[in-house]
Amino acid sequence: MKYLFCTCCLLVSLASFCQESEYISESSRSNNVMYFSILRQSVLSMHYERIFRVNDHFTVNPHVGSGYITGSAEKDVPAAVNLYHGVYGLAGIGKFYMEAGADFVVQDFGGVFYSSINGNFGLRYHPIVKEAVMLSLTYNPIFYTSNAHNDFNMPYGFSVGVGF
Numbered sequence: 669m670k671y672l673f674c675t676c677c678l679l680v681s682l683a684s685f686c687q688e689s690e691y692i693s694e695s696s697r698s699n700n701v702m703y704f705s706i707l708r709q710s711v712l713s714m715h716y717e718r719i720f721r722v723n724d725h726f727t728v729n730p731h732v733g734s735g736y737i738t739g740s741a742e743k744d745v746p747a748a749v750n751l752y753h754g755v756y757g758l759a760g761i762g763k764f765y766m767e768a769g770a771d772f773v774v775q776d777f778g779g780v781f782y783s784s785i786n787g788n789f790g791l792r793y794h795p796i797v798k799e800a801v802m803l804s805l806t807y808n809p810i811f812y813t814s815n816a817h818n819d820f821n822m823p824y825g826f827s828v829g830v831g832f
Contacts, residue, residue: 697721698798701729703829707822708808709773709786710735710750715827717756729756729769739778746778756788765792767804770811784813794831802829 701717713735720728732753739747756769771786790806804827 696798697796698800698831701794701802701829701831703802703804703827705733705735705804705825705827708735708806708825708827709784709810709822710737712736713750713752715752715829719831725759725761727758727765729758730754731756737775748778749776750774751776754786754788758792758794760792763793763795765794766790767792767806771808775815782813782815784815785811787811790825796831798832800831802831803827 699719701715701719703715703717705713705715713733715731715733717729717731720730722728733751735750735752737748737750751774752771753773754769754771756767758765758767760766767788767790769788771788773784773786775782775784787809788806789808790804792802792804794800794802794804804825806825806827808823808825810821810823
């Protein structure tokens with residue numbers, strides 16, 4: 669319990685020191701993000717997000733993406749391609765955000781299609797200016813899957829991208 673309290677205090681203090689001190693014009697704000705994710709229910713995936721700002725502290729980000737899972741010839745498991753569709757909500761102060769959302773994922777395992785719904789909960793460092801680097805650490809549990817067994821289930825992810 670004390671570790672959770674200390675972590676929360678650290679995040680709040682970091683967020684309070686990282687507020688934007690200058691006015692940022694609308695033309696210099698990034699409205700799009702392109703990023704790569706490692707793990708996150710795929711070995712490697714690429715995503716595109718569109719940013720819709722509700723206010724300076726909350727955004728709604730619909731996204732699409734594609735990922736890849738390697739197969740295994742020894743176990744007769746084909747490689748898989750994942751197609752991601754979803755939306756995230758980001759809430760934060762300055763450059764640090766907490767993100768939560770869901771992905772609808774269609775998986776193609778060698779011509780056999782499955783679907784799943786994955787959650788997304790994490791922390792994101794994301795300056796709102798164009799050409800700034802975005803970093804994200806996420807936990808991505810599977811809420812629903814249409815297949816009985818998933819050979820690759822890595823629910824943690826790291827993302828890096830750029831806003832434009």
